[in-house]
Amino acid sequence: MSRQTQSPGLGKTLGGLSLEKFATSMRADFRFAPLNTLLLVVIFVAGFLVHLNRNAFSIEAVLLFLGSALCLAFLIRLTQVWEAVVILGTADGLAGYLHLRPHSEIFLVTIVAALLVAPSFQIAYQWERAVLLRFGKFRGLRKSGVFMLMPVIDKVAQYVDQRIRVTDFHAETTLTADTVPVNVDAIAFWMVWDAQKAVLEVKEFEEAVALSAQTALRNAIGKNELAILLSERERLGLEIQAVLEEKLAAWGITTQAVEIRDIIIPAALEDAMSRQAQAERERQSRIILGTAETEIAEKFAKASEHYQDNPVALHLRAMNMVYEGLRQKGSMIIVPSSAVETMGLGALGGLTAFDRGMGGQLTSQEDETPSPPLGAPGPEPV
Secondary structure, eight states, X not given: OOOOOOOOOHHHHHSHHHHHHHHXXXXXXXXXXXXXXXXXXXXXXXXXXXXXXXXXXXXXXXXHHHHHHXXXXXXXXXXXXXXXXXXXXXXXXXXXHHHHTTSOHHHHHHHHHHHHHGGGEEEEOTTEEEXXXXXXXXXXXXXXXXXXXOTTTEEEEEEEEOSOEEEEEEEEEEEOTTSOEEEEEEEEEEEESOHHHHHHTSSSHHHHHHHHHHHHHHHHHHHSOHHHHHHOHHHHHHHHHHHHHHHHGGGTEEEEEEEEEEEEOOHHHHHHHHHHHHHHHHHHHHHHHHHHHHHHHHHHHHHHHHHTTOHHHHXXXXXXXXXXXXXXXXXXOOOOHHHHHHHTOHHHHHHHHHHHHTTTHHHHHHHHSOOOOTTOOOOOOO
């Protein structure tokens, strides 16, 4: 069974989702959110107003202040590292100094203030914890809300999401205890309860969780037979969860549950199991039919006791059976010869057959011949 990995679309790569994911990773120094962009633009506008109070109005100053604010906000949003802040600030300050000298001191102060203050205000969402490093050492965890960074020397190592996460993993062509190759898909529900351990103790803890779950799944498959995997999925999930809990506890991660989504077996084995199930159902049906025949025979044997010493009752029963059979036109009754002799059905059966062979003429003639009047002599014998 082939599997295809889906790569992220171009829109997500260029959109805000990828930037948000980058900002929460260890590659970014801080998160440059809309609040930071607003602070940077406000500081540049304030600096421009101060510049107008002290110097004459010029289009070049307007373009330099506003253009610097927009370009710096966009570029810092893309990079979100202190190196970019220092390099872009230095280049923009040099360009402003060359264009506005000798009245460029306000522009330079504005750039320094904007680039130091705007990224320093950080926001952690309600479900996040920020791991703060200062000069490369762990400084502490920052809870949800607004917190401050020391410019350049502080770094948010990672924003850790503490909500319950879902990771899907699978084991392809893994042999069971009875050497049957199977493909198993499963999902694990887990969460980070200690952000410090998750970030400082293990690199890429999300990938580590997925690989550990896949290894535990393969080990569990190898210890159990196929019949147990198919019938006891819940027990298999609990077994994998126990293994993950023991391993991930040292990383500040807990496993909520593990569920087996699908177990795929080879097509030939699936066909053999289907034929086996059909044969088992056929065997059960034959057993039920044989049991029914035995019960019917017992009932007939019990009923025969009532006719054994009562020939009149047996004869009446035979007459009733013949009547029920002849009541419908065109019916045919097959009676064993032994039953005919026992119940005295020979004469009645012969008359019935003769009448049907004559097309019912005998019966019709008897019905059409008028009976002689009372006291009158009957027909003379021939």
